[in-house]
Amino acid sequence: MKKILNIAVASATTLMIIGCSDTYDSDEKTYTSQTAKSMGSLQREVGYLTDATDEMSLYTFDKDTLFPTTTNCDADCQKIWPIFTGSNTENTDIMVFDTNTSHLAYRQHPMYFFKNDTTIGDVNGDNIKGVWHLIYAPTGTNDTQTKFSSAANSMTQTYLTGKDGMALYTFDKDGDDESICYGIPDAKPLGSCEARWPVYYSADLSGLPAGTTASDFATIDRNLTKALKDDNGDVLATKQTTYKGQPLYYWFKDAKAGDTTGDWVGGVWHLIELSAQKTSTITPSPYTQEAAAAGKAIFTDPAKCSSCHGADGQTKPLGVDNIIAKYGDAALIEQKLRDMRDNGNPNNRNSAMVNVASGLSDTAITNLSAFVATLKK
Numbered sequence: 001m002k003k004i005l006n007i008a009v010a011s012a013t014t015l016m017i018i019g020c021s022d023t024y025d026s027d028e029k030t031y032t033s034q035t036a037k038s039m040g041s042l043q044r045e046v047g048y049l050t051d052a053t054d055e056m057s058l059y060t061f062d063k064d065t066l067f068p069t070t071t072n073c074d075a076d077c078q079k080i081w082p083i084f085t086g087s088n089t090e091n092t093d094i095m096v097f098d099t100n101t102s103h104l105a106y107r108q109h110p111m112y113f114f115k116n117d118t119t120i121g122d123v124n125g126d127n128i129k130g131v132w133h134l135i136y137a138p139t140g141t142n143d144t145q146t147k148f149s150s151a152a153n154s155m156t157q158t159y160l161t162g163k164d165g166m167a168l169y170t171f172d173k174d175g176d177d178e179s180i181c182y183g184i185p186d187a188k189p190l191g192s193c194e195a196r197w198p199v200y201y202s203a204d205l206s207g208l209p210a211g212t213t214a215s216d217f218a219t220i221d222r223n224l225t226k227a228l229k230d231d232n233g234d235v236l237a238t239k240q241t242t243y244k245g246q247p248l249y250y251w252f253k254d255a256k257a258g259d260t261t262g263d264w265v266g267g268v269w270h271l272i273e274l275s276a277q278k279t280s281t282i283t284p285s286p287y288t289q290e291a292a293a294a295g296k297a298i299f300t301d302p303a304k305c306s307s308c309h310g311a312d313g314q315t316k317p318l319g320v321d322n323i324i325a326k327y328g329d330a331a332l333i334e335q336k337l338r339d340m341r342d343n344g345n346p347n348n349r350n351s352a353m354v355n356v357a358s359g360l361s362d363t364a365i366t367n368l369s370a371f372v373a374t375l376k377k
């Protein structure tokens with residue numbers, strides 16, 4: 001277990017008990033839990049904003065300016081990224097920021113189409129040059145001019161988390177390697193920025209999630225004069241971890257791994273996306289926990305497998321100097337069983353084993369492979 005600033009998490013929990021009634025729903029479903037390390041990643045299945053008429057994907061541009069909202073996509077750029085225009089409605093999330101062009105912004109971020117998107121569900125503009133992004137707005141923020149993509153066109157996004165899968169966020173108002181989110185109480189009912197966005201810091205960043213490298217992360221010193229203090233007057237966070245120069249935070253309303261309720265708060269707080277792809281293009285692995293459980297039931301039926309291989313796969317079957325627990329790779333084990341059953345036993349294996357394999361169904365092979373893969377020590 002890696003060290004982490006538990007105190008910051010504790011303060012977030014305390015605030016949560018004190019409570020705040022407004023909810024921040026997000027249209028998502030989390031299904032992969034990965035790690036209990038100081039850093040990790042999770043996936044969520046999520047919809048994105050489209051225009052209401054043609055249901056074409058909308059994008060934001062990282063190089064645009066906020067406060068005041070300004071587009072930095074010039075006439076040539078707009079040939080590739082046509083602006084999304086409309087009028088002000090009752091929804092304050094979606095507003096015209098330039099009355100000359102009627103260009104619409106979502107929470108201060110100008111919105112664009114991508115010229116190579118031609119049908120509903122096209123997301124060809126996402127992550128182009130790392131600066132154009134789909135808008136994973138929380139549900140309820142669309143209006144008569146916008147619509148959420150349908151479930152059939154959802155995206156699976158992998159995002160950065162801290163300890164135990166709690167989502168991490170960046171703040172658009174921070175400078176490079178500098179946080180402006182501090183403990184000075186402001187007028188908001190929940191108190192200071194730092195209380196709502198507990199600072200993330202970990203001295204040990206081993207076991208980084210796929211898609212990141214150690215050089216993406218650095219540590220900055222917090223301003224101790226401005227920092228939030230506990231009841232004893234001790235500063236809660238003296239250091240903060242940054243990702244690509246952006247200080248990292250938790251969000252106090254996230255209660256458990258998989259919550260991402262801080263994404264898009266105020267238009268300036270964002271999850272850190274590590275990758276995203278259309279959910280429909282992802283082939284789920286057949287080697288699930290359920291499959292392994294079903295495989296175990298077959299395996300440990302003494303007449304089937306464990307009589308020769310042992311209940312934990314550690315026994316060498318008679319005449320063989322090999323154990324099946326050593327592989328730990330379900331696809332490889334499945335290939336071996338299929339070779340014996342379907343492919344003419346190319347490795348000329350013991351006939352007792354081949355007889356067993358020839359009686360297995362496709363499902364049994366998949367489930368057994370999922371289970372045998374768990375036996376590696």
Ligand code: HEC
Nearest residue numbers: 304305308317320322324333336348349350352353356368
């Ligand atoms: C009668 C004893 C016996 C039973 C029952 C048996 N096996 Fe085997 N198994 C063997 C022997 C012997 C080998 C080695 C075959 C060879 O390489 O000639 C083997 C090999 C294997 C291999 C390949 C291992 C490798 O190193 O390539 C797998 C996988 C395997 N068994 C899985 C199973 C599963 C799953 C079951 C139950 C459905 C099962 N076995 C039941 C005796 C048995």
